Amino acid sequence: MFSVSRLILVLGDQLDLESAAFDGLDASRDVVWMAEVKHESTKVWSTKARIAVFLAAMRHFRDDLRARGITVDYRQLGEPGGETFAEQLRSAIRRLKPQGLIMVEAGEWSVGREIEEVAAEMGVTLEARTDRHFLCSREMFQRHAERRTQFRMEFFYREMRQHTGVLMEAGKPAGGQWNFDHDNRGSFGKEGPGLRIPPRRFTPDELTKSVIADVDAHFPGHPGSLVEFDWPVTVVQAREALQDFITHRLPEFGRYQDAMWTSEPWLYHSRLSAAMNLKLLHPSVVIAAAEQAYKDGLAPLEAVEGFIRQILGWREYVRGIYWHFMPGYLERNAMHAEHELPAFYWTGETDMQCLRDVITQTLRLGYAHHIQRLMVTGLFALLYGVQPRRVHEWYLAVYVDAVEWVELPNTLGMSQYGDGGVMASKPYVASGKYIQRMSNYCQGCRYDPAQSTGPRACPFTTLYWDYLLQHEPVLRRNQRMGMQLKNLSRLSAGDREAIQKQAASFRAACDSST
Incomplete structure (x- = not known):
């Protein structure tokens, strides 16, 4: 290995051939560093599909760089260097002895801070460049x-x-x-x-198959499946997926x-x-x-x-x-929600048909579209009263497109109203009637979205009214909640008591199984 001038850090969500990190790259002296870090997949219990998307894309990107004559120092799962990002980076600095580090600004606050701390500890300079991928700096x-x-x-x-x-x-x-x-x-x-016409599928090539095998070997107990893995993991595939969407x-x-x-x-x-x-x-x-x-x-x-x-x-x-x-945004909990995430979010084993369908799909594919996330899994967690950070951790773990900068505000802020109105002008709350209107999930379900109490009461509807009752004093300060609170005012004292009793009983049953 030649004497390394600069070590160019490429993180798993920075697979951009036009990245500012490559500006001025000297292929005769600079080295690109990439590492598959096990801890990044275990700090939240990531699904196999999410892990595989990142690793497959990283390995293809590595090979693309090498084909362009760029030296890449790459550490795969199980290779020496450590299991955390900091350990891997320290090891690379010791081995390669670069004069300095170059990177594009990290997409995750804690990763950026970790890199800064390692650079200072190891006595190397660090240059973090603006990420040109975004249209708003x-x-x-x-x-x-x-x-x-x-x-x-x-x-x-x-x-x-x-x-x-x-x-x-x-x-x-x-x-x-x-x-x-x-x-x-x-x-x-x-x-x-x-x-x-179904979306364009991308059958795994040999490199992606090797990733799938590694994920199954290194993360056997993680949720989800790789049987139907068909995500685009190269620049060429991504362009083909774009054209397929535009056309069909x-x-x-x-x-x-x-x-x-x-x-x-x-x-x-x-x-x-x-x-x-x-x-x-x-x-x-x-x-x-x-x-x-x-x-x-x-x-x-x-x-x-x-x-x-x-x-x-x-x-x-x-x-x-x-x-x-950031970093304080991560801890926001404006509505003081304190319940743990129900266990069925990791299995899909629930008799609520909408949640069963969306969660099973999510674990199978690593995907759900934005309304499934906001108005099924997110809505239930909001009405149930799950701690926003726990909801955030689940979303970060299960979706193939989840990186913290985009997932955290959408989940904690938009979905859970944990930021108290920064992302959304009101809590996105609705009864089971919304789901009935926008889907066929309620057909054949044992619950009736029109009922809030009794054996056939839809938990979404019960928890919706209970949410309004719990937070009525706060919500009255929000003009956009006027219509919903007007409907709430029509409930008799007996109805209110029955709803709160049924909601408490439902939560107790779920909490006991979590």
């Missing part, structure tokens, strides 16, 4: 935040549209309005979604983005979030492809705007919120 978001007394994604989204020119026509939003969310709340009729699902994405259906995990969703969060796919490429589909008349504006809002709006916004409020 941390500094740009900070300027946005300084102009606001209240955070709302819609205002940020409009600024980003103006800043980038995306879906803008003569300085105004395409179609004359910023947001077509009202047009994107369709549900399927009784016949369901009908026949659709984007046109109907808007109308049905909130709809759910039993045993239908994909529907019209993109399956691109994991590739983007690993940096295999740049968001500007995704946005441009969707916008071009609108310009070419291949997809309606409401579908394209709804999809672009998730990327240019939500994705960039949650990253800004994450870095603006």
Whole structure:
């Protein structure tokens, strides 16, 4: 090995060939360092699919760099160096004796701090460069935040549209309005979604098969399955997945983005979030492809705007919120929820059909779309009163696209209202009637979403009314909760007592099995 000038650190979610970390790279003196760190998969009990997505993408990226003549020091699972990130990095510095470290700013607060501490301990310089993958830098978001007394994604989204020119026509939003969310709340009729072209699958190649074998060997007790593993794990595959979505699902994405259906995990969703969060796919490429589909008349504006809002709006916004409020954001618990996560979140073994379907799907595929996350698993945890950090840890563990900067604000803030209104203007609470309206999950379920008490009462409905009763004094200060609290006021004293008694009994039964 030649004398190493700079050690370029590439983390598992930084697989970007255009990364700023490679600016000025001298292939004759610089070394790229990558490591598969066991602790990163055990600090939360990660599903096998999530682990495999990261490792398969990392190994393919390593080989791509080597094919370009770049020296890569790569440590696979089980190789010497330690089981934690800090141990592996210390070992690499001792072996390679670099003059300095270069990286793109870490996506996780604790990892960034860990690298800083190791660099200081080992006496090497560390240069952390701005991540060009994002369309809004941390500094740009900070300027946005300084102009606001209240955070709302819609205002940020409009600024980003103006800043980038995306879906803008003569300085105004395409179609004359910023947001077509009202047009994107369709549900399927009784016949369901009908026949659709299934998403493009990516059969594991030999390298990915070796990852699957390693994951099964090193993490045998972890939840989930790798039998149906077919995620894109290379840049080429990610581009193919994008084109597949634009061609076959984007046109109907808007109308049905909130709809759910039993045993239908994909529907019209993109399956691109994991590739983007690993940096295999740049968001500007995704946005441009969707916008071009609108310009070419291949997809309606409401579908394209709804999809672009998730990327240019939500994705960039949650990253800004994450870095603006960390590290204290992780501990927020505005509604003082203290229950543990029910055990069935790790097995899917529940007689609530909606939760059984979504959790089983999640453990099988490492995936659920955003409404399944927000209004099924997330809604139940919120109504039940689970500690927000425990919900966050579950989401971080089970989904293939989960990295902390995007998952934490969406879960703790948006889903669980743990930040007290930073991410969402009100708690996203609803009874079982919402799930009945947006899916077929209630058909054949032993529970009736119209009932809040009695043997057939839907736990979602019981817990919904109980949540309003528990938090009524706080919620009355929120104007957006007016209608729900007005309905609450119609309950008699006897109804209130019966609901609270049934909710307490239900929680006690779940808690005893956790």
